Structures are given as structure tokens and as C-alpha cells.
Amino acid sequence: MPSIDPKRLLSDLRTLRSIGAQGIGVVRPAFSAKDMEARRWLAARFEEAGLETRIDGVGNVLGRSRKAGRALLLGSHSDTQATGGWLDGALGVIYALEVARALVADSASRDLPLDLVSFQDEESRFLGCLGSRSLIGALTPEMERGAADKDGVVLADALAQAGLADAPRLRISRERYAGFFEAHIEQGPTLDDSGKRIGVVTGIVGLRGIRFAFHGQQNHAGTTMMARRRDASAALYELAQRINQEFPKLAAERSVWTMGRLKLEPNAASIVPGYAELDLQFRDAAEAQLDAFTEAAQRIVAEMNARGSVRIAATPARAPIAPTQMDDGLRSHLEAAAEKHAPGKWMRLPSGAFHDAGIISACLPAAMLFIPSIGGISHDFAEDSREEDIVLGCQVLADAVAACAAAAGIRGL
Ligand code: GLV
Ligand code: MN
Ligand code: MN
Numbered sequence: 001m002p003s004i005d006p007k008r009l010l011s012d013l014r015t016l017r018s019i020g021a022q023g024i025g026v027v028r029p030a031f032s033a034k035d036m037e038a039r040r041w042l043a044a045r046f047e048e049a050g051l052e053t054r055i056d057g058v059g060n061v062l063g064r065s066r067k068a069g070r071a072l073l074l075g076s077h078s079d080t081q082a083t084g085g086w087l088d089g090a091l092g093v094i095y096a097l098e099v100a101r102a103l104v105a106d107s108a109s110r111d112l113p114l115d116l117v118s119f120q121d122e123e124s125r126f127l128g129c130l131g132s133r134s135l136i137g138a139l140t141p142e143m144e145r146g147a148a149d150k151d152g153v154v155l156a157d158a159l160a161q162a163g164l165a166d167a168p169r170l171r172i173s174r175e176r177y178a179g180f181f182e183a184h185i186e187q188g189p190t191l192d193d194s195g196k197r198i199g200v201v202t203g204i205v206g207l208r209g210i211r212f213a214f215h216g217q218q219n220h221a222g223t224t225m226m227a228r229r230r231d232a233s234a235a236l237y238e239l240a241q242r243i244n245q246e247f248p249k250l251a252a253e254r255s256v257w258t259m260g261r262l263k264l265e266p267n268a269a270s271i272v273p274g275y276a277e278l279d280l281q282f283r284d285a286a287e288a289q290l291d292a293f294t295e296a297a298q299r300i301v302a303e304m305n306a307r308g309s310v311r312i313a314a315t316p317a318r319a320p321i322a323p324t325q326m327d328d329g330l331r332s333h334l335e336a337a338a339e340k341h342a343p344g345k346w347m348r349l350p351s352g353a354f355h356d357a358g359i360i361s362a363c364l365p366a367a368m369l370f371i372p373s374i375g376g377i378s379h380d381f382a383e384d385s386r387e388e389d390i391v392l393g394c395q396v397l398a399d400a401v402a403a404c405a406a407a408a409g410i411r412g413l
Contacts, residue, residue, distance in 0.1 A: 002099070002106035002398045006391040009098045012045065013390070016078065016094060017086040025381025026086050029149075030079040030121035030130070031059060031158040038078050042093065042118050049100050051116060057169035058139070059120035059162060060131040063100075065113035070410050072401060073172065073180040073364065074099060075117035077131065077356060082150075084123070085185075085383020091371070091390065092183040093118045099398045109402045111411050115177070119356045126155045127319045128207075132356035135172045136363040143318050150261065172363065178408040179330045179365040182357040183397050185385055189376025190349050197389050198338040198346035198396055199370030203325045204358040205254070205283040205351065208290050209317030210297055212239060216310040218266065218274025232276035233264050235310035240278060242300045247282070250292045254352060257282040257293065285323045285350060324358045330367035330404060337399035338369075341392060353378075369397055 019041060020026045020034035028034045039061050046053040046063030053063040061078070065071055076092025096116045103109040120131030126147045133139040147155040159165050186192075191199050216232035240259055247257050258281045265275040282293045294316075301312050338346035349370070357366045371393035374384045405411075 002102035002109055002402055004098050004102045004391070004394045004398050008101070009094060009391065009394055010387065012097065013087075013090060013094045016041070016090050020080065023381055024086070025383075026080045026084050026090075027082065028078070028080040028084065029082055030123065030125040031162045035059070035079050036162050039118065042078060042097075045097055046116055049097060049116075050104065051100070054170065055164070055167065056134075057164050057167040058131055058134045058159070059164055060135060060170065061118040062170055063116040065115055067111060067113040069113055070178050070408065071113035071115050071176055072405060072410065073115045073117060073177050073360075074182075074401065075119065076182050076184060077120070077122035078118040079121055079123050079125070081123050081379050082125075083381060085378055085380060087185045087383060087385055088187065088378055089122060089184070091185055091385075091393075095183045095394045095397050098394055099401055102398050103402065106402070109405065112402070112405045113410065114401070122356055125149045126158065128321065128354065129319070129356055129359045132359040133319070134169055136360060137171055138359065138362065147318065174363055177364050178410055179327065179367070179404065180357060180360045181330065181367055181369070181397060181401060182355055183369045183371070183393055184355060185373045185378060185383070186349075186370040186376070187353045187373050187378035189373075191347070191370060191372035192374060192376055194347065196345055196347045197342045197372065197392055199349045200331055200334045200338060200346065201326050201351050201368035201370060202331075202348050203285055203323065203350050204355055204368075205285050206287060206290055206323035207281060207283045207321040207354055208294060209279060209281045209320070210294070211315045211317065212236070212278045212280065212301070213313045213315070214276040214278075214310050215313070216272075216274050216276075219272045221270045221272055224272055229272055230309050231272050232310055233273040235304065235312060236262065236264075236276040236278050239300060239304060239312065243280060243297065246296050246300065247293060250289075250296060252284055252286065252289050254350065255282070255284045255289055255293075256352065281317070283352065283354075287323060321354050321358060324361045326357070326361070326367045327365035330365050333400040333404040333407070334367055334369050334396065336403065337396045340399065341396050369393060369400070
């Protein structure tokens with residue numbers, strides 16, 4: 001079985017962390033100068049590992065084995081949240097690189113074709129999982145048209161700025177790959193709280209979003225009597241409160257919803273806001289649950305619109321994500337490797353975060369491995385994992401990949 005090199009693994013993770021580092025966190029949003037610098041650094045590492053590497057027209061870094069024949073695909077994403085942690089995405093990309101190097105050094109698995117990927121914009125600066133959607137041909141012109149970040153920068157301009165406007169967009173072919181493995185930090189507390197060191201993901205939540213736009217009348221905050229106001233912010237607060245009242249009545253055990261972004265115009269203490277926006281996001285493992293939340297939100301909006309003071313328009317987010325199950329066959333290799341290296345210290349669990357593996361699973365068998373996040377903290381500078389868990393997770397992945405290849409009869413030609 002292949003042996004990973006813990007020093008090389010940790011050193012590469014720290015180098016990637018240094019690109020865009022701010023304090024203990026990382027600021028490397030998709031297509032930023034730091035993101036592109038990291039992608040060029042990764043492309044050079046993939047080349048050093050013997051892979052033919054390209055950065056495609058949406059910024060995916062794809063390293064292709066020079067061996068022909070059926071292959072496995074490994075990776076994750078290297079973009080971060082606007083204020084992100086150092087391991088979200090980066091862990092899975094550097095694991096993939098280290099596994100590829102470990103396999104080449106192992107006589108039994110050196111001929112295995114292994115391709116590596118760092119997907120672009122998993123973190124939704126413009127469009128969640130943009131890179132993986134593009135690679136499977138699921139990125140539609142409608143999704144891209146008008147896609148903008150929270151500061152109003154449009155995707156087409158970001159692509160041009162990053163020098164990608166004319167680069168070809170790559171597609172992955174079902175014929176080439178026997179499957180896709182993604183490793184990631186858990187980003188929640190389940191493993192850490194239960195003292196387990198490895199998680200094998202059963203399924204990934206689905207996600208939908210709605211943007212509410214509130215159209216009122218901007219006016220003077222001292223002279224406009226309350227009964228006369230058409231206050232966009234008052235309608236926003238009412239809608240938010242009603243969602244927080246109604247959704248718990250419908251919620252399943254792991255349903256979650258978040259109103260993480262709002263905008264008031266003109267956002268001044270002495271002006272009744274004339275316009276406001278609120279983004280609602282909700283997640284669950286069942287489509288029926290997501291339907292129930294969608295219908296509840298629509299009903300509340302219809303009731304409020306019937307009163308007629310502030311007009312509310314509700315627009316579904318451009319890139320929903322469907323709930324997915326991981327592939328049983330690939331999972332069994334992760335489970336066997338976890339039991340070998342961490343007997344009794346691993347568990348199966350669902351993912352409340354979405355991942356590129358969920359998108360890729362529409363095209364290829366896919367599976368995911370988690371390591372614990374200390375205190376369950378992620379999407380924050382404080383995100384961290386224990387060094388011994390980082391090393392263990394990579395060795396488990398290497399064994400699972402080698403075993404999966406053997407079982408699928410994969411060998412390079
Ligand atoms: C992915 O980053 C998510 O928000 O789940
Ligand atoms: Mn991630
Ligand atoms: Mn993330």
C-alpha cells in the first residue's frame with residue numbers, strides 16, 4: 001500500500017495557506033489575484049508530479065495523468081470564502097497531490113492513472129460550485145448571465161481580469177473515470193464532539209436560495225408619520241421574523257436556514273429606506289423539505305403583498321444544489337481504509353456543507369472523506385484541524401484510492 005509523506009503534505013498545505021494569508025485565516029476568493037496565484041502554484045506542483053496540467057476557462061486546475069486508460073479523479077477547491085479558513089478546500093487539493101506522489105512511489109500502484117483537480121468558485125463568490133458545474137457541462141448561459149458578486153463585480157469581468165476569457169473550458173468524460181474522491185474538513189462538530197478521527201460521508205444536503213427585493217418609498221425619517229410610510233426595511237424585518245416563526249414548524253432534524261446578507265437603501269439613520277434586499281438560503285437532505293420551505297416563503301410573501309404597502313419580489317437563487325447520495329462502492333474503500341488506520345475511531349455521517357462531490361456525483365460515482373474540525377468551526381479565520389488528523393486522513397485516502405483502483409481493475413496503459 002502507498003505511504004504518504006507527512007512532512008511534504010504539511011509543508012505544501014502551509015505554502016498554500018501563505019498565498020492570501022491574513023492572520024491565521026486566508027482571503028483567496030475565486031478569481032482574485034491571490035486565487036490565481038495559488039492556482040498557478042498548484043499547476044506547477046501538479047506538473048512536478050508528472051501530470052499534464054491546464055488552467056481552464058473558468059479557472060479549474062486540471063492535472064491529467066500521462067497514462068492512458070481508466071482513471072480516478074481526486075481533488076477539491078482552492079478558492080476561499082471572503083474571510084476563510086486555511087483548510088476548507090485546500091486540504092482536499094493537497095491530499096490529492098500527496099496521494100498522487102505516494103502512488104507513484106509505490107511499486108504496486110505506480111501505473112495507476114490518477115487525475116487531480118482544484119475546482120473554481122466552490123465558495124459562491126459568483127456561483128456556488130461554478131468550476132465543477134462547468135466540468136460536467138451543467139453550467140448554463142442563464143446561470144452565468146448577470147452573475148455578480150456581493151460588490152456588483154460581474155463574472156464576465158472577473159474572468160477577463162483573471163486572463164481566462166479566451167481559455168478553453170474543459171469537460172470531464174464519464175468514459176475516462178471510474179470515480180471521484182474528495183477529502184475535506186468536516187466544518188461541523190460531529191466528529192470532534194464524538195472523539196472520532198475520520199468521517200465517511202453518506203450524502204450531501206441540497207440547497208436553495210431566494211432573494212427578496214422590497215420596493216417601498218424613500219422618505220424623511222422625522223416628518224413621515226408611521227401610518228403613511230412605505231418602509232422597505234420594516235417589511236424586510238417582518239418577513240425575516242415570519243420565516244423564523246414558520247420554518248421551525250416545517251423543519252426536519254437537520255434542516256437549516258440562514259439570512260446572511262441584506263441591503264438597505266440608502267442605509268442612513270434619518271431616511272426611511274425605499275428599497276431593501278434579503279437573501280434567504282435553506283438546506284436539507286430531502287427535496288420535499290426544500291419544496292415545503294419554498295412554498296412557505298411564497299405564501300408569506302403573497303400575504304404581505306396582499307396588504308399592498310411595500311411590494312416584495314422573490315427571485316430563486318440562480319444555482320440551487322440537489323441533495324445527493326455518495327456511491328456505496330467508493331465509500332466501502334474509504335470505510336475499509338478508515339477501519340485499518342483508525343479502528344473504532346471513524347463514523348459515517350451526512351454533510352451539511354455542500355461540496356463539488358455533490359455536483360460531480362451527477363456524472364461519476366463519488367465519495368467523500370472528512371477529518372474533524374476543532375470545535376466544529378469553519379467559514380471563519382479560526383478554522384483548524386489537528387496535525388495528526390490531517391496526516392491520518394491523507395493516509396486513509398491513499399489506501400482507499402489504491403484499493404478502489406485494484407478493485408476496478410484500473411492500471412495505466
Ligand atoms: C460550502 O462552502 C457551503 O457553504 O456549504
Ligand atoms: Mn469547501
Ligand atoms: Mn466552504
